[in-house]
Amino acid sequence: MKLFGQLLERIIDRVNVNLRSLGFDVRPYVRVMAEYRYGGCSFACYGLSTYHPIHLQFDNSSLSGSYFLGRCKVRHSVLMRSDIRGDELKKKGQIWEIDDIRIPLYHDEIITIRNSFLDTTLVHSNSHSPESPEEFPIRNTVAMPYANIHGAPIEGSFIGTFGTVDLTCVHNCVIGHFAYVLAGEVRAESFPPGTILLRSGGAWEFRYTYDPAVLDRYIRHEEGEAPEGLFIDFAEPYEDAFAGLFASARQGVYPAGAGSFVSRYAVKRGETSIANNVLVAQRAYLENAILHTGSNAQEKCYIIDSVLGPRCVAAHGAKIVGTHLEEHIFVGFNCFLHGTAKAPLTIGRDCIVMPHTIIDLEEPVHVPANRLVWGIIRRAADLEENSIDLDELATGSGDVRMGRMTFRGDAAGFVRGFRDRIDHILQENGAFWDGHDEVSKGHSQNMKYLTFNIIQPYADGDAEGLYPTIDIRPIG
Amino acid sequence: MKLFGQLLERIIDRVNVNLRSLGFDVRPYVRVMAEYRYGGCSFACYGLSTYHPIHLQFDNSSLSGSYFLGRCKVRHSVLMRSDIRGDELKKKGQIWEIDDIRIPLYHDEIITIRNSFLDTTLVHSNSHSPESPEEFPIRNTVAMPYANIHGAPIEGSFIGTFGTVDLTCVHNCVIGHFAYVLAGEVRAESFPPGTILLRSGGAWEFRYTYDPAVLDRYIRHEEGEAPEGLFIDFAEPYEDAFAGLFASARQGVYPAGAGSFVSRYAVKRGETSIANNVLVAQRAYLENAILHTGSNAQEKCYIIDSVLGPRCVAAHGAKIVGTHLEEHIFVGFNCFLHGTAKAPLTIGRDCIVMPHTIIDLEEPVHVPANRLVWGIIRRAADLEENSIDLDELATGSGDVRMGRMTFRGDAAGFVRGFRDRIDHILQENGAFWDGHDEVSKGHSQNMKYLTFNIIQPYADGDAEGLYPTIDIRPIG
Incomplete structure (x- = not known):
């Protein structure tokens, strides 16, 4: 040493x-x-x-x-x-x-x-x-x-x-x-x-x-x-499931829809199902996770007892537990979405959950469609200070101050930029592949012929x- | 392609x-x-x-x-x-x-x-x-x-x-x-x-x-x-046991005596036991094999239902089945020693089984100690034309012709050279390690800190x- x-x-x-x-x-x-x-x-x-x-x-x-x-x-x-x-x-x-x-x-x-x-x-x-x-x-x-x-x-x-x-x-x-x-x-x-x-x-x-x-x-x-802290208490116990995965270079075979890639270095447990054009990166943890077409789970994501509707993005490090994402929802880096059987979380279509958002529920919460969500949410009432309708934000004028959040400047540009970025991410991941052409291929399709090599x-x-x-x- | x-x-x-x-x-x-x-x-x-x-x-x-x-x-x-x-x-x-x-x-x-x-x-x-x-x-x-x-x-x-x-x-x-x-x-x-x-x-x-x-x-x-042919019929079915072994880089742990190395890329099955200072190389196959102190099994050896007494060498590719090797016996490259329950093979101490020898028994055979063995042996009577006492060979004069074998020249030099080589092999493999000093260490001891890497x-x-x-x- x-x-x-x-x-x-x-x-x-x-x-x-x-x-x-x-x-x-x-x-x-x-x-x-x-x-x-x-x-x-x-x-x-x-x-x-x-x-x-x-x-x-x-x-x-x-x-x-x-x-x-x-x-x-x-x-x-x-x-x-x-x-x-x-x-x-x-x-x-x-x-x-x-x-x-x-x-x-x-x-x-x-x-x-x-x-x-x-x-x-x-x-x-x-x-x-x-x-x-x-x-x-x-x-x-x-x-x-x-x-x-x-x-x-x-x-x-x-x-x-x-x-x-x-x-x-x-x-x-x-x-x-x-x-x-x-x-x-x-x-x-x-x-x-x-x-x-x-x-x-x-x-x-x-x-x-x-x-x-x-x-x-x-x-x-x-x-x-x-x-x-709770994030560490949450994540570290799962490390055992990954320990030693990298010891093997064998190609994994996990049932998944056409055009999907499920890394053999992801953990897949329970009743997990994966539709078409889905990317599950190495070091993602899935347990009782349903991933609909074009969704993805990136590195250090934990998707547990949850549904990702079509074209949902779970960015690097997003933890999604006891949650139903309806469709085309972005969950940013290192988000912690934590519903339970008694206090489930549902998020409506086209929502953007800002990076590093914490939704850690004490009661059932439904986030209406098309909202920008940030900060910390533990009860339905918290949505008031921690979310805003995206169209309202984009069409409003002047600066916005809600609780500990401030927004200044061109809100329409901000919303448009974010939406473009999400579609770009989906594209990069191959969420829109039609099963034939080369142009719409992305990571989910191109990882198919990946071989793994192990060094010590x-x-x-x-x-x-x-x-x-x-x-x-x-x-x- | x-x-x-x-x-x-x-x-x-x-x-x-x-x-x-x-x-x-x-x-x-x-x-x-x-x-x-x-x-x-x-x-x-x-x-x-x-x-x-x-x-x-x-x-x-x-x-x-x-x-x-x-x-x-x-x-x-x-x-x-x-x-x-x-x-x-x-x-x-x-x-x-x-x-x-x-x-x-x-x-x-x-x-x-x-x-x-x-x-x-x-x-x-x-x-x-x-x-x-x-x-x-x-x-x-x-x-x-x-x-x-x-x-x-x-x-x-x-x-x-x-x-x-x-x-x-x-x-x-x-x-x-x-x-x-x-x-x-x-x-x-x-x-x-x-x-x-x-x-x-x-x-x-x-x-x-x-x-x-x-x-x-x-x-x-x-x-x-x-x-x-029989060699292929014998060897190829075991390939399934090796298939995929190289997919994993995990360190193997197989019970063995002090100073021994058992490759994690060897197959170990049945009642196999391994004493001290033993080397079992990658791609060796052991099944109901007892390896005494200082013995070794090299690449593509198959040791099945057999005992290797102390300081026996199974050279690369030696197949040893239904056989008891007493002590300090050399079995050369690609030998095929094949006894059965009804027709077991025992080989006495200090024998040298020449490379590429076939002993494929129809009846029990015991090879007396200190003999050079070659050619093909199926019955006890075959020993007459296919083996000779090593001292007799070394001290004899003139050329030797036995069946399809001819020996010409300095027999004492030949025997001495072969004996030296066997001891050199045992030394290289660490068969004589005393458990302490560095000088007598060999492969069996030095492989201890080997880590494995897998490429595709x-x-x-x-x-x-x-x-x-x-x-x-x-x-x-």
Whole structure:
């Protein structure tokens, strides 16, 4: 373990020097999580497919329990139970449009992870930085459990437990636990735990901040401790169901409709049924889950005793329990929707449940169709301050303030943008495939010929816990 | 499969051009075996350990069902169900002595396989060529099922089913099925099926040739057909027990004595017990097998309803059924020892069963201690023409002719050399480990910290059946 210890120190130093202006020390977080996870699942896995150009380079790194797809370099880094999913990286020859700039791409895009520590973190989408269109860098960064780095190049930063950075370039920031940031670009800023911020340049801004007393009940993370709270109590017991899944490379066969992909590294239990064009990603947990056509369950989703109607999106880390989603509903990153037999949750069609929303019911709740939902909801009455009709929001004028939420700016643009993004997600996932043409194919269809590969670290000696130097490229 | 087909053609052409002077065409053999195996186990596996410096390079190759350990480059080749075991390769800094030459090694030795087709073939030991001490090359070569390439650099050659080349440099040769060649160096020669040849320069020569009518019963291989005969009928049904084993990288735990290693890719069934310092290699099959201290069962061994007394060696491909080996007995490559409940076989201590010996009993047979055994034995009376007391052989003078066996030259040197080799094998396997010191450790002890890694080919498209380009090296 000598080299592993040295590597941790190196990462800590590299990240801390970036965060010194914020006076933040990642050491106690990294130390405790490294110790907590060490000796757990040692297997890492990568997918191979002709649909996802492969280039993997692993150098002086620990990758245990992690999953890789597509193009990714990892150097001097520790990845534990993380998913690096490069199936939406931009491709050579493509013209990439962002903010009215058209950038022709000379290379296939690649995710590059350096001097970083990622614990149970999802990395997905592609670089949304026009300054770095062919590279999706993650440098000198520490991410705590259940973090999402989604289309967000990041450097010199810390992301707390259940934190998400989404389509944002992040430099030298501290993202508090359960904070969500979608803001184009952020620099040298500290986002307190439970901050939900969506900002589109000067056009609009959505902001919600959890009451710290409420948040503590669900998730808290003290320096030098492992994270605690209901989210952890909920998620960690299921880890046993995943433990060892990565030990096998055998192709899974789970009954599902045409055009669907159910990862063999997802857990499927109870009376679970899967219709057409459904994507169930690795590390999703399904128990008594009914997924209708075009729905999807992404990494670290838990769908339990629930129904996802047609074309529902359960974004990365969404937990959906005792819930009926009617149709075309978006449930954002790390949402916690928790109904019970006595207090079930139903959500009407076309609703958008904002990322990091908590619906944890004490009584039955029905969310009417076409609403934007955020914050924390425990009773039907909470909907008043924590939801709004999407058309009402879009057609209204002036800023909106409801409870702890404020919205400023172009609401119509915000709603239109969100709707477009949901349809884009459905498209990427292949929800609309007609069973024939190539154009409407997405992840659900293209994963069909994925084969799995399993790699392990050294089991003793100085390099214990580290992987050898590995380079994997297409046949050339 | 387009690229796979092109690769096969390339290999066929490269090998045929080497064998044109012998008028041998490998095409019908390669074609039929490639078709026969294709679509079987797709998983390949490599071991990682600090005791075996790793360097693996795979380029434009198919590796399905194969196992790798140590340092090996594979280029433009098809390996099916083969074992490339680089745990006896020479190491940098070592002084290697051969034929009174002392060669200091500047690099770790590496196995290099190019333009070759190996079906269910074992590659082990190290290069015994003083011209190429740091490289163990296998070039432009076709090996049929159950072949052994043991310490034998080989180029431009064909090895038939159950053929073995042992500690011999082989250039442009055809080794017939079930032929065994240990001869220093052979060039542009054709060895008929069932030829057993051991030759040490001008010092001595052991030669036995199977009666073709007898051999046909056990193994025959017509051009354009899969091999047939009792050996195939015996071995192939067990393949089901191995199928899919390579799908999992999980560490196996099988009860065994101190200092023993039982590969998780061996099959262990029935009342099998394993004492101390025992090595059971991957792809060994044990059923109701009792292995006493210091014994070993190598790749493609089948030990069924049998006892291996202390320090018995079951060399690669030895099949031992209904047999009791008393102590310190060597059973050579691809031997077929087949007793039954009504016709059991017992072999006395210190016997040497020559490679490729067939003992297939119709009545109980006891081989007395200290005998050299060869050829085919079905009844006790057959021992007369197919065995000799080792001391009698060693102290006798003049050539020996017994049945189809001839021995010429220095018998004492031959016996001494063989005995030394057996002790060397036991040492390499760690049979003599005292439980403490490092010096007497061998494979059985050093495999302890081996971790397994599983790789797969593309599952569709032009590259279907081929692996991506892979390079794996130590952390550096």
